[in-house]
Amino acid sequence: MAAAEGGAERVELCSALSEGGITPSAGLISAARAAVNIQLFVIIRPRGGNFVYSDRELEVMRADIAEAKARNIDGVALGVLTAESTVDKERTSELIRLARPLQVTFHRAFDVCPDMDRALEDVIACGCDRLLTSGGKADAVKGMNDLAGLQRKAGNRIRIMAGGGIRLSNVRALAVRTGVGAIHTSLGTQVRSTAFDGGAEGNALHGGFTRFLVRENEVRIFKSALQEIAAGQ
Secondary structure, three states, X not given: OHHHHOOOOEEEEOEOHHHOOEOOOHHHHHHHHHHOOOEEEEEOOOOOOOOOOOHHHHHHHHHHHHHHHOOOOOEEEEOOEOOOOOEOHHHHHHHHHHHOOOXXXXXXXXXXXXXXXXHHHHHHHHOOOEEEEOOOOOOOOOOHHXXXXXXXXXXXXXEEEEEOXXXXXXXXXXXXXXXXXXXXXXXXXXEEXXXXXXXXXXXXXXXXXXXXXXXXXXXXXXXXXXXXHHOOO
16 A cells, blocks of 8 residues: 555565565455555465476466456466476466466566576567566666666567666666666565564564565655656656
8 A cells, every 4th residue: 555655556466575475365465456556466476485386386376366366456477487497488378378368477586597588588488568587686786787688688579677676776777777667676664563572582583573564655755766767857
């Protein structure tokens, strides 16, 4: 809700950011859909870790796509790799077919692929609408040169969306350098609960019950910066 009020055009809904994001519950998807009118994408990822999935995990992903579609969302973010860290075109294409007519983003599983040129062509061949990537680096700032290359090679065949460590302090340099027109950011602030005091041992066990919080004003400032960049200011 804070993201929507702050001017975000789309939300990628996930749970367990500490795991890099996994599929949210049906209840959370329904609540988010009821709360915001902007585009709502749901990540389809059954667990943390790598992006090589078993047949049983693929069954879970198929079921999660069906559950998400039934809740009037606008798109999904997904990605499946082979054991050789290449795009699993067969399985990814199957999931995309199941997701249609929703939009589909291939998420940062892409950044695990050692041959990004091949991976880009594979993602396009699968029929994805959008590719979320940091340019194969730990964050998008380190991957700016690679992002610029991907943007050139992609042309109008797929929309490149930069993501990974993008903040107000670096978004202008990144947008200008790469030419990428879509930006993905969490803008999450880690907040520690004040309702728990379990002593040193309890805090270590539960991580102090910290959670991520998005603040509307930070989203608004970030969006304003993007609008200034687009206007050439």
